Amino acid sequence: EDLLQANRDLAEENRRLLARCGVEAIDIMGCIGSGKTTLIHQLVGQLKGRRRIAVFKGDLTTTIDTDIIARHGVETVQINTGKECHLDANLVRKALAKIDLGSIDLLLIENVGNLICPADFQLGAEKRLVVISVTEGPYMVVKHSRIFMDADTVVINKLDLAEAMKVDADRLEEDVKHVNSNATVVKAICRDGVGINTVIESLGV
Amino acid sequence: EDLLQANRDLAEENRRLLARCGVEAIDIMGCIGSGKTTLIHQLVGQLKGRRRIAVFKGDLTTTIDTDIIARHGVETVQINTGKECHLDANLVRKALAKIDLGSIDLLLIENVGNLICPADFQLGAEKRLVVISVTEGPYMVVKHSRIFMDADTVVINKLDLAEAMKVDADRLEEDVKHVNSNATVVKAICRDGVGINTVIESLGV
Ligand SMILES: Nc1nc2c(ncn2[C@@H]2O[C@H](COP(=O)(O)OP(=O)(O)OP(=O)(O)O)[C@@H](O)[C@H]2O)c(=O)[nH]1
Ligand SMILES: Nc1nc2c(ncn2[C@@H]2O[C@H](COP(=O)(O)OP(=O)(O)OP(=O)(O)O)[C@@H](O)[C@H]2O)c(=O)[nH]1
Ligand SMILES: [Mg+2]
Ligand SMILES: [Mg+2]
Ligand SMILES: [Zn+2]
Ligand SMILES: [Zn+2]
Incomplete structure (x- = not known):
């Protein structure tokens, strides 16, 4: 509990x-x-023309994701978490010290893949977005309701596979709304850019 | 570190x-x-005729998975982990106390969905199996190599979606073999029962 307070x-x-x-x-x-x-x-592809962007990515050891984003020419910081399955405010503080905050106006932080711990470890970000995929099954929201409670935007991704998965995306949306009626839910196919403009609108960026 | 030693x-x-x-x-x-x-x-469907089976399932709060398995008429124990994103040996010890070990000869323990912490928290099980899905992307093994190091069997699931995901299952198998040459890798479509007999053979159950 002290750990969580220190993090807050x-x-x-x-x-x-x-x-x-x-x-x-x-x-x-x-x-x-x-x-x-x-x-x-x-x-980043849509916004880099009008926003000054930096991206942080938390991963155990690899830099695969950071390399993908760095190709855009935006500033990236790789946060290696070692064995931790979530980012925390201290790791983000250290990453913030590595960049010139005066040169950016938008920071995207990709957390470690996990629907449990990140719910408890606030990072100091103004907005929280959760991406779920229909390929994870029909009960993913019900089983992990905590992380959806204070999400501003929830993206239901890989809609191109909903039929093959026999998963009803409308039902997933209802599950989100049931836990957090204020969240904006966006159905998307991120790989093909479907739904990205709606995400940008919902975040107000 | 003391926590891990106590768990061991x-x-x-x-x-x-x-x-x-x-x-x-x-x-x-x-x-x-x-x-x-x-x-x-x-x-369970394949083995319940010749083995006496119990199933433990670790979930935050819900009993959705346990209910699915209980329909087979085998003994199930739901382990609610609250906020923890992994099972540990103590939770399993408590669950073991709830069943008559003389009445079973095979225990299947479904861990919490996570490729990070469970690697460090041994439960006392004789064999370890990791299920990955092609829908998680092409770098899943490389990014989380630790959990594959002491896996006996690795199941690459949802092969029916490999093409739609543009993910090469052979490449994933190579990634596993690179980390752990002793692991048996089985390509499967668990939903349709494809590969299940190979899994049973590799586990020797
Ligand atoms: N079919 C389909 N695949 C997608 C879609 N969006 C992403 N993918 C694929 O899903 C896989 C994982 O995507 P990533 O963006 O790497 O996922 P991530 O959440 O960043 O993954 P980690 O950082 O490893 O937790 C990749 O193979 C992507 O090409 C989509 O809308 N449809
Ligand atoms: N297309 C396809 N879907 C599958 C396959 N195997 C499982 N699924 C689906 O994938 C989703 C998740 O399957 P589960 O077995 O619940 O996955 P799990 O690992 O137990 O999930 P958690 O316990 O929530 O971590 C469900 O919608 C299944 O029907 C498969 O081989 N192909
Ligand atoms: Mg990523
Ligand atoms: Mg399950
Ligand atoms: Zn964690
Ligand atoms: Zn954990």
């Missing part, structure tokens, strides 16, 4: 620092392989 | 208890939605 305090420090520098930050969470990097790749 | 000690106790009672236990791990319950459902 640091998250608040991060939040104040980002606000002072006029940087909007978004914490992007979701299961392993749900489509977080693909979504960020699409967002 | 308890796992060893579980292992001895299971061995004394002649119960084979298998720890089934994998991402959220990779197909662990579907695999267990198929295994």
Whole structure:
């Protein structure tokens, strides 16, 4: 419990620092392989003309995702978490120290693939987005309701596979609304860019 | 580190208890939605005629998976982990106390969906199986190599979607072999029962 309180305090420090520098930050969470990097790749592609963007990515050891995003020419910071299955406010604080916050106005943080711990570890980001995929099955929201409770936007991805999976995306949307009626739910095919503009609108970026 | 040592000690106790009672236990791990319950459902369907089976399932709060397996008429124990994203030896010890070990000879343990923590938390099971799905993308093994290092069997599931995902299952198999040349890799479509007999052979159950 002390661990979570210490994390909350640091998250608040991060939040104040980002606000002072006029940087909007978004914490992007979701299961392993749900489509977080693909979504960020699409967002950066659409926004880099009018926003000054940096991307943080939390991974155990590899830099595969960071390399994909770096090709856009935006600033990226790889956060290697070692054995941790979630990012925390301290890791983000250290990553913030590596960049010139005056040179950016939008920070996208890709969390470690996990629908459990990230719910408890605030990072100091202003908005929280959760990506789920229809390929994870029909009960994914019901089984992990906590992380959806304070999500601003929920993206239901890989809609191209909903039929093959026999998963009803409308039902998943209802499950989200049941847990958090304020969340904006966007049905998407991130790989093909379907739904990206709606995500941008819902985040107000 | 003390936490892991304490867990190893308890796992060893579980292992001895299971061995004394002649119960084979298998720890089934994998991402959220990779197909662990579907695999267990198929295994139980094939084996319940000749083995006396019990199934443990670790979930945050719901009993959805346990209910699916219980329909087979085999003994099931739901382990609610609350906020933990992995099972540990202590939770398994408590679950073992709830069943008559003399009445079973095979225990299937479905771990919480996660490819990170379960690698460090041995449960005392004799064999470890990891289920991955082609829908999680092409880099899933490379990004999470630790959990594959001491897996006996790795099931690459949802092969029916490999083409739609543009993911090469042979490449995933190579990634597994690269990390652990002793692991048996089985390509499967668990939903339709494809590959289940090969899984049974590789586990020797
Ligand atoms: N069919 C389909 N595949 C998609 C879609 N979006 C992403 N993918 C694929 O899903 C796989 C995983 O996508 P990523 O974007 O790497 O997922 P991630 O959430 O960043 O994964 P981790 O960082 O490893 O947790 C890749 O093979 C993508 O090409 C989609 O809309 N439809
Ligand atoms: N297309 C396809 N879908 C599958 C296959 N195997 C399982 N599924 C589907 O994948 C979804 C998740 O399967 P589960 O067996 O519940 O996965 P799990 O790993 O137990 O999930 P959690 O316990 O929630 O972590 C369900 O909708 C299944 O029907 C398969 O071989 N092909
Ligand atoms: Mg990623
Ligand atoms: Mg399951
Ligand atoms: Zn964690
Ligand atoms: Zn964990």
